[in-house]
Amino acid sequence: MADIYDFVIIGSGPSGAVLAYNLSKAGARCLMLEAGKEFTSSTFPANELSANTSLMWNGGMDTTTDASVLFLRGKTLGGGSIINQCLLDRFDDNAFDDWRGRTGVDFFSTKAMSQYYDEVESKLSLHTMEKTDWNRNAELYVEGFEKCGMDWAPLRRGQSNCGEGNDCIVCLGGCPRESKQSTLVTYIKMAREHGLKVETEFNVSQIVHGTNLVSVFGEQRGSTRQVYGRRCIVAGGALGTTHMLLKSGFKDKLPALGNNFNCHPQFMNIALFDEIVDSHKGAFQSVKSQDPRFREQGFKLENVFAGPIAIALLNPGFGLDHQRFMQKYRNMACIEVAVRDATAGKIDIDRTGRLKIKKTMADADWQRANAGLQVVEELFTTLGAREIMKSPIKIGLHLMGGCTLGKEGGSSVVNEAFQVHDHPNLFIADSSIFPSAPGINPALSIMALAQKASEHILDECGVKSERTKQPYSGVEVQI
């Protein structure tokens, strides 16, 4: 009847799952709330369209207010880890030095964080992609890089056993082989073994912070629901977490809430070749750019591709022209420019409580994008592409910030102990705390930060799962 837990964890992605595991394992009563549904390897949607609609917020069609950037974010048990490629790289000195410089927080360093990276990596099955994994798209990528004298490296991915004959592009809609190391098959599974309770399709609309209690109000399958936690961990990602806090009125006391929103804008570039490339077959992503010049210039090049619906969306136009373009799906190779954005955006809500995301590309960002696009053009030209299409649509992946971590309440939302300033029972350790865009896939680092946060939270709060029934005190009623 009374739904009260030691910790209510809102969100089931890389942050929420790691925290849920550590806290449950320590003996705390934890409840995980997820807005999406729970799928298993055998029930994941069978095609791209239903994957978008069943696994993502707003069908994968969240945009900025000017509709120039499209944001993809997971809404299913496992969160973003269900719909990402599970590329698990650590942040480098470049990324952490920038964060330390911005915040003055000492643990933002590869050295201080390495313990936490070690701990989460030990719980995951990691695989460095080998040459035998390459599909033709990857081969072209490497060929181009070598011809142009640029550095590349194999990707490290979270996967256990993808087996033979798989076309990994489908695992963007949930891995059907239980291989991709999403939180669903790793941390959530382990946390459940330690007693974690999970409630799905629970849409949180308000978080009420009190002296020693946090009330979480929402809706579940058409009914009002509320649960209570002695502490609450918000792990809904940059947009989700920031949105929940904004809707709950935290901006009054946290002026920096919603500021400093970053993403890695991605420009997909498609080249048409005479040969059949079949980029959608085999391992979806195997190699990455490792050129220090790119890092310096603020971009990287991704060896990726997309399903037919996404590709169709990327090419403006309609009718026969569009059809002819799509007919060449098998001839397409793809290199994506991922920009390490320098201009922070802002997350806000309108009067009805809906998300309002402002994220514009400033000159500095365009410089980075254009530098990358130029390299892509050079690569494809070198490879003898018949035609190169640069996408006019930017896809915002790796959504970060909005609840920046920092020392000062005026300019940040979360303190060094991952506690929301002035709200001792509320914690955040997801990508919303990022002080800037690192330019590296963030999933592993989110997990490492959540690992570190678990330590702080257990230090700070301990585990309050003892429930001893108080007898009636029998005190005389006095004046």
Next chain:
Amino acid sequence: MNAIAVKNSVTLDTLYEINETSEEQVKAIYDRAREEFKNLKKTTTKERVAELKKVRDEIFENREIIVEKVVQETGKSRTDAVVSEVMGVLDYADWIISNTPKILADKKVSTPISLMGKKSKIFHEALGPVLIIAPWNYPFNIAMVGIFTALAAGNTVVFKPSEVTPLKGLIEAMMKASPLLQRCVTVVYGSGSTAQKLIDQRPAKIFFTGSARTGKKILSQAANYLIPVELELGGKDQMVVFDDVNIARTVAGCLWGAMTNAGQSCTSVERVYVQQGIYQAFVSKLKEETAKLVLNAGDEGDADIGGITASFQLDIIRKQVDEAKESGADIIVGGELLSDDMPFYMPTIIEHASTDMTVVSDETFGPVITISPFNGEQEVIDVSNNTEFGLSASVWSKDLKRAERVARALEVGAVSINNVMLTEGNPALPFGGTKQSGFGRIKGAEGLLGMTQSKAILVDKQSAKIEANWYPYTRAKYKLFGQFIEALFGKGLQKWIKFAISGIKLESESQKPRG
């Protein structure tokens, strides 16, 4: 001297300690209060309300500090605190400031024709040092309403807050805005034993708000000294819902009336009677809406229901509900603590409770209601009057004639029609109960006058004239009085002529000496 720990009612951390007040201290306090009373007596109502205005402004300026302190000691939700403890006090302060001069002005009254040529009036005079003893549920509101009223009337005040929520220093800080009034109010900390000492020093009047049990103790102690007492005691308020109401709104009103301040209001809805035709629909809507109520304290204004302030009260609530459960009542919502280590009691709805259960017969003072169906008007009047309490009630019906009829028939001191706990929202209305809910009225003109004593004044002119009823008594005068009575009180058209003639004769006869 025993130290009493004042706790944050949610975390149970000790905030500070207070001590009982000694007999010597109490004596000194009264000496000063009597001394100050002499000065205050010389002020006019206009001067006093001007001073009260300063205190009112101080409260307005410091409202967030007040809310913060109240929340800390009571554990109530922030919105409950701001609405009742700040808004309620300011509302009342404005009313008393603008109405006191009018209400306390010397009142002319008519003089009968038999006293022709004389004038009559009433002075509303201050009583002296009054003792106000306040409870823990609205520690600032009840304190300030009492203090404002007493000062407006010209009394000095000895105020004892509950030892559970003394709000130490807060009232004194507000009073500082007026040095004159500050000297007239002494806050005395301590528990029941301190209260006993305060009564022994014979205040001019005692105003007590709290439980019936304590009220009786105070009354019997005061009886020894013939100190007048006003008692605002508990309630078991009924809400009577006829089948012609808007269900959604009535349910919303029911929930607020029952759960505001976590049910720790003497006028909380505790018993709900719903007419059979809409009973099921009402109950299911009530369940649905109860699920939406958010419990918390220390919030920024979003929590609906706060904590139970006093741990002994939490015991009473738990005991009543647990006993009802054991005796066969159905707890359809709530019925337990949110967690055993926190003072949050889940909003609770109980069906099939009977009058032999304490949850129906005693005051619960928690977020708990019993609900039951009724058929006819007379039935619900009889059933809902069947309680020793009689504080306030609400009647809900589209048929306002019926609602008013029922309102008259309910044995209570206040009835809100198609609303709930609203009579106390109007400072001009008197507040108080009947039966075991106490007697006397606070607020409104009656409340202010209750802080005064009426002094009757009759003015005659200076002259040599001897009054007819003065000595000497003579046979002639006796006869004339007979004619005079016949004329004055008899019937017939000529009575006024007879009255005039006998009056003149009587007056002239009265000027003659005996013999």
